[in-house]
Amino acid sequence: MNRSSRTQSILLDRRTLLTAGAAGAAVGIGAGWGLNGGSASAGQPTAAQAAAAARTRRIRARAAAPVTRSTAVDPSPAGTTLASVSAPRGGGDGYRRLGDGPGWKRVVREELAGAGGRREERRKPLTAFVQFTDLHVVDVQHPLRYEYLRAETASAWRPQEALSVAGAVSLIERVNRLQGGSATGEPLSFVITTGDNTDNNCRSELDWFLTAMSGGRITPNTGDVTSYEGVQDSGLKLYWQPDDTMRDDDKVLGFPRIEGYLRAAIREVNSPGLALPWYSTSGNHDSLPGGCFAGDTFFGDFAIGGRKLMKLDSEAEGARLWKTVEEGGDPKGEQFKEMLRSRLRSRDMRTVTPDPARAPFTRQDWVRAHMRRRYAGAGPVGHGYTEANLAEDRLYYTFRTAEGVTGISLDTTRLDGGYPGKVGPAQLKWLKKELKEQRKAGAYVLLFSHHTSTTTPDGGPELLSLLHENPHVLAWINGHSHKNKIRPRGTFWEISTASHVDFPQLARTLELADNGDGTLSLFTTLIESAAPARTDFEDLSQTGLASIYRELSFNSPGARRELTGEPTDRNTELLLPKP
Secondary structure, X not given: OOHHHHHHHHHHHHHHXXXXXXHHHHHOHHHHOOXXXXXXXXXXXXXXXXHHHHHHHHHHHOOOOXXXXXXXXXXXXXXXXXXXXXXXXXXXXXXXXXXXXXOOOOEEEOOOOXXXXXXXXXXXXXXXXXXXXXXXXXXXXXXXXXXXXXXXXXXXXXXXXXXXXXXXXXXXXXXXXXXXXXXXXXXXXXXXXXXXXXXXXXXXXXXXXXXXXXXXXXXXXXXXXXXXXXXXXXXXXXXXXXXXXXXXXXXXXXXXXXXXXXXXXXXXXXXXXXXXXXXXXXXXXXXXXXXXXXOOHHHHHHHOOOEEEOOOXXXXXXXXXXXXXXXXXXXXXXXXXXXXXXXXXXXXXXXXXXXXXXXXXXXXXXXXXXHOHHHOOOXXXXXXXXXXXXXXXXXXXXXXXXXXXXXXXXXXXXXXXXXXXXXXXXXXXXXXXXXXXXXXXXXEEEEEOOOOHHHOOEOHHHHHHHXXXXXXXEEEEEOOXXXXXXXXXXXXEEEEOOOOOOOOOOEEEEEEEEOOOOEEEEEEEXXXXXXXXXXXXXXXXXXXHXXXXXXHHHHOOOOOHHHHOOHHHOOEEEEEEOO
């Protein structure tokens, strides 16, 4: 199909969507998920998809069997930040290249319990797993993105974002290569995401995320199937123009010219899928347009349409818009909608190819997509979500992580709009009941959510109080802040992990062990993607792009250096009294 025919087809699909309204169209996405330009390949299954299907059959076959531990391996720092960490080479200002730096040592933390001298001899591993958080798989050409607010917040646009899929796949490759926990040797049993898996609440991103996690081929491109139509070929100095000789604002800072970069960024990526079962938690960027606005038909219509705003008239206007968002004064995005309406005929609005794949998805679409066979991967089917989640319209659930250890995934997004988290009365009531049942069963509990205790003003204090009443809750594991931070919370540890879109682009392994002396140890170890630290701008292979993704994130103007955290927030042994 040529470009003209492709565009006409997209426009016809768009008219169909608009007839019912974008909000209504989004509700039906779960039933017609295969319609998405620039998504995972349809038709005959690939070798990766066939392998994923075989893994799923094995998972289902042993689903009813009791949980048993596999043979542990010798603990090893290999593949983790205990061995090596990407770090800048040399000194000086401006754009800096990365290389292999020294690893980070493990820090023992005794704020909640003392470290016994013979605990290593008596230690019995209980479970080991991996946390992903804030992957932010991005459709960088999406019309609702507000890159023009770059001067107000570095999160509005990042030079590396076009490579988010390659970066996520490289992280998956790293996990698949790990043999066991670096502290105990316990085999890793699952991966859990803690939200902001996608960036714009659009179905193309959801397809890319699910395909990356479960295995398959992804073409990270929407709109025109033959070319890129975003800010990085706009000719505007505000953004890094990688293929152009223009001396844009980022090249002034030392960013390179990489010929063929944009063509490579929208090229097909192949994911092996996780070799481990995985579970999913939703974040505000998964549920809300822009990560902060309550969705409506305007946002849905604009998302699939053919206009994209590239810049504002003044920085003052951008400052006003962003200040209102930060202060929570525009949860429904009324100011943004009015600003976009007023510019529909402006030269600053670029004409782009409409695409229904950019339509928003609902909470029920989110659950249905996770339950589709094509995204089963290594299982479990639904990745934590079940028919009960659909029937009750809720995104929180429990799952068994190991014998005597239960995971609980919460939903902390506020559907009325805004970045901060929320835990409503119904969810707190449900959680209280679940914690009571787990206490009766003698199980330890690990709690997972997107938002942190300090970013959940609505229901957060009540949640903390509930957790303190239940000492069998050992840890609250979350993301959202894009920063490594570990805090003692009286009876449990709160573990917040950095994102995989902003440098240092880390995930975390966690290992729980009984020390046989009345204490428990929770080991946390940070991991990077499998891509080499050193980059070659002429290497635009899938792995080469993942390396460039990391280096660009380090050099991104406005990038916060404190996101790495202190040594006490990275590789740790967290002691707990045994409840």
